[in-house]
Amino acid sequence: MHKPSFSNAERIWQVVALIPPGKISSYGVIADLAGLPGRARYVSRALKLANDELNLPWHRVLNSQGRIAFDKQTEAFAEQMMLLRLEGVDVKNGRVDKTQYMWQPDMATLVMQLSF
């Protein structure tokens, strides 16, 4: 077997980087798109591990209910809500309307944009 070109974390980062401004996705969906079904938890871990200089749009990743995953009273929560609002996403009570904002990428385009 060949050594994989990218680690699981790197693949997750690649997918997150594709979420367009004004749209959101979820940990579970990102895991699926990265070829890691059932590993939503690893997406959160990978985001925590990511270098700031990657400039990932981490704020566009919410939980499966469209809610910000951080506790309401944390700095991270406030920052994520601010970043989302800056790009026009309506956040109410730490939650966004998934039917309105969920990123629904075209598969063919997605495949072309990913390196793995």
Add this chain to the structure above:
DNA sequence: AACATGACGCGTC
């Protein structure tokens, strides 16, 4: 090798 971590998801009550 064993163990804890992790910004999760889903079903059930």
Add this chain to the structure above:
DNA sequence: GGACGCGCCATGT
């Protein structure tokens, strides 16, 4: 809605 249990598993120590 909320609380709880369980599945998930790469990574770091």
